[in-house]
Amino acid sequence: MRFLRQANHYFEKFKGVIKLTNILEINDLTKRFGGIQALDGVSLNLNEKEIVGLIGPNGCGKSTTFNVMSGVMEGDGGSVMLYGEEVYGLPSDQINRLGMSRTYQDTRLWRDLTVIENLMLPPKNQLGVKVLNSLFTRNRIKKEEKEILEKAYDTLDLLEITHMANHYCSELSGGQSKLVDLGRVLMSDPKILLLDEPVAGVAGPLAEKIFERIGTLRDELGLSVLIIEHNMDFILQQGVDRVFVMSNGRVVVEGTPSEIQQSKTVIEAYLGE
Amino acid sequence: MSEVESDLPSQDRSKTYLERNAIILYLVFIAFLLLTFISKGTISIGRSIDISGFNVAGLLGSLIVFAWKFDRKQPHISNIFTIGLVSAFLVLVVSRDSANPTIWITSILISVSIFGLMAIGLNLHTGMTGMVNFGVIFFVGIGAVTTGLLNSKYGVDPWISLTTGIVIAMVVGYLTAFPTIRLRADYFAIVTIALGEILRIVLNVETTLRSRTESSGISSPGIANIRGPWLDVWENAFPDRPYLVLLTIISVSLLALGFVLSELILNSPFGRVLKTIREDEDVVQSYGYNVFQYKALILAIGGGVMAAAGGVWAWWLGSIFPDFMLPTSSTFLVWAAFVIGGKGNNKGMIIGAAFITYIELISRTITPPPANVSFRTCVAESSFVVCSMDVVFRFIVLDIGGLLFGSSSYTTATRNASNIHIDVNFLRLIVIGLIILLSMRYFTDGLVPEEPFRPKIDYFRSSTTFEGALRCQFCNQLNQVGAEVCVSCGKRIITSKSSKE
């Protein structure tokens, strides 16, 4: 017993010293659209409980990186290691089930369904999504639905859009759509969260609140988050751990916010050569 | 929020204006139905159509007012509307003069059941999952041929034959998913058209799979004398009543069964996955659902429902002639029912099927009015109303119809009117097409549109602290600032501002 306790003690100590576990590692991702080399060997990594920003000018390949690593789009080559396992080339539903959820830049909500129904699909391991269960175990499904509904309302409360719950998604404004999209992805209980410009079009104070909230989620649930953001000044003030800067389909700089702020390469990337 | 509640005028809690109006309109609706009974046979359009014209007009009028005035996406409004429509349909059917009422009523009910089942299957495929299926008749054909073949050729029990047909259609439906899954909606639609046509043409040439025609003269083994379920039992028990009565009961029960099945699916989490696939399948996939599996499953289930329709059709017809698979007498009509009824809503499917079947059967028995009627002669006639309706009808059919569709000009059409023969039967498809067009233009969602998922929250959520939300005093639902009517229950929100005024 004593030995075990001691071992545990050393283990705890060690965890503080060694680098955090690397849960997502992307190497040399490439993707070509006709004449455009959208991704030209993108490599980046994400540690456990880390919030990482991905920035870069328009059309530099940020969204394409997300598309390829989440399995939504076929890539031309590279590797995506998720928890030490190669997932490159797997269909997106399998990657999602390993704990990585993503949002889309243009939200892609299910427009002719209500907000609340959009939020009720993502939770994993639902009984009722099996056709036979949906016919024969109706009582259990009712209970499950009620729990999910409650959770969905909590999520909406968090994002301050509870009053839109029963509206069609097609009736939402741009910023509201972004919030619902964020709620939807949070409903899927991800361990790794890929957010594509989550606060584009969201009013300033709420945007900051959302980043704060992402921070608390990281602390409470142990989330790791990769955020694409357009506004460099904004993301550097939001307390992210690291930032990757992309330009022309490559990661050109990696560093902490303060390093990025002083980097010449970054300024060049943003202003163009 | 609490101050909003204390400001409520208490007398307005029980009934809102919306509910009051709905009830009044519904009463008007019922009154028209009763009028149809009372005035039966006294007012009629044309010579041989004996629908009471005033009541049809009144019925349509109140329907349009109802549809225009109320949000048919609210569950209770939708239910009132559906019940109203179904009872209107039943009254219309029962009150129609007919040489043999039993035959008329049973055939229209069986026909509605068949088309209703087909439409429900189509709703599973297209309305819920978004897979555009123009080959409804493919699955129907599989069901009909299997049921007929097993029963007439091998003497298998009708129920077992039907079940086999359904199972085969389900397997085929599941397999259809494999080659078509990566196709976009329009290409999938083309494939389904092809499937239906392939089956029809095969039936045309393969004599063992259809009834022989008189002209062929050779005794071929094809599918004829299909016996419906419990035929002997019925004939022993009620020798003087036609078997059609039992077949009606069976087919209506099957329709009810299909309806319940489809409702269970629609309102379950499984149905939710289907609806999201309809909206954006890539996103569904990236939320961890295997879209292929869902599509294949629903192709199978919908195919099974359609095959059931085919089986009933085989029982009803008694023998299989492949021309029942002509697109104009099947797929086209099902799609009309689907569009008019309201895609995504099972109640709408039955309404649509009833609507289309009624128009179809009525237009088969219509005859054009005599060519020599005019308003002048009508004055002398005993029934002025009937006569002048004839005049109007003649003007529409002969003059306008002749001008638009005929080769003769307006003048020749009027001068030699008695020489022109227009079989109104051929107007049927024009009428149905017109109805589809009008319905797509003015009722984009159909008569009974899809109901959005708006669950009631039966507990008071106090955790919402932010500004700019109005709480509905009836259902506790939060609404946007400035909202006048609650998005959830449709009742008027009484804000502190409006109650002070």
Ligand SMILES: Nc1ncnc2c1ncn2[C@@H]1O[C@H](COP(=O)(O)OP(=O)(O)OP(=O)(O)O)[C@@H](O)[C@H]1O
């Ligand atoms: N589906 C596609 N087909 C063809 N080209 C594409 C496609 N998607 C992206 N591209 C191209 O790939 C390049 C990278 O696009 P991407 O969407 O990844 O940019 P981004 O960094 O997300 O830009 P933004 O900040 O504007 O969102 C662009 O040049 C774009 O034109």
Ligand SMILES: [Mg+2]
């Ligand atoms: Mg982008």
